Amino acid sequence: MAALLVRRAGGLTSAARDRDRTELPPGFPAERVALVDLLDRVLAEGVVVTGEITLSIADVDLVTVSLRALLASVGTLNRQEGR
Amino acid sequence: MTHPIRRRLDAGDDPQAAERGLASLVLTVVELLRELMERQALRRVEEGTVTDEQAERLGYTLMRLDERMNELVEAFGLEREDLNLDLGPLGTLLPKE
Numbered sequence: 001m002a003a004l005l006v007r008r009a010g011g012l013t014s015a016a017r018d019r020d021r022t023e024l025p026p027g028f029p030a031e032r033v034a035l036v037d038l039l040d041r042v043l044a045e046g047v048v049v050t051g052e053i054t055l056s057i058a059d060v061d062l063v064t065v066s067l068r069a070l071l072a073s074v075g076t077l078n079r080q081e082g083r
Numbered sequence: 084m085t086h087p088i089r090r091r092l093d094a095g096d097d098p099q100a101a102e103r104g105l106a107s108l109v110l111t112v113v114e115l116l117r118e119l120m121e122r123q124a125l126r127r128v129e130e131g132t133v134t135d136e137q138a139e140r141l142g143y144t145l146m147r148l149d150e151r152m153n154e155l156v157e158a159f160g161l162e163r164e165d166l167n168l169d170l171g172p173l174g175t176l177l178p179k180e
Binding site: 032035043073075 | 170175176177179
């Protein structure tokens with residue numbers, strides 16, 4: 001078990017070191033992070049997603065979706081409650 | 084080696100290719116979630132908010148899932164690299180090996 005986790009930890013650091021060398025359009029950060037790593041970081045901090053969608057036809061409102069979602073890892077939520 | 088998204092939706096006339104295309108799409112989503120959970124589990128172990136027994140079971144289960152993914156990929160005639168999408172300027176879905 002420990003071997004697996006240590007191996008993954010090593011993999012992460014080496015992945016961060018071996019940046020992709022392909023040319024990026026101006027304005028993009030030089031660091032290339034895999035989406036899964038980005039999601040991991042976002043969940044570690046926690047995010048709130050809000051949205052308001054109304055579907056209407058011919059100016060008649062038919063369906064409304066009101067969204068307020070909290071996305072976070074359980075560890076982060078537990079830490080927040082402990083404060 | 085990663086492929087653009089467009090390629091995995093192009094099944095062509097071959098039913099085998101259609102099956103492979105669908106399998107790679109589903110397995111890509113599963114692999115993303117598996118790797119995400121692996122990273123979150125690693126965070127928890129590093130924080131020390133799981134017991135040694137829980138850490139043991141987490142590691143064992145994630146290892147078994149990884150092995151199982153290898154079997155599934157092989158069963159559908161795919162490679163592990165096929166599950167990594169090139170998202171263009173966003174980079175790749177999973178880190179490159």
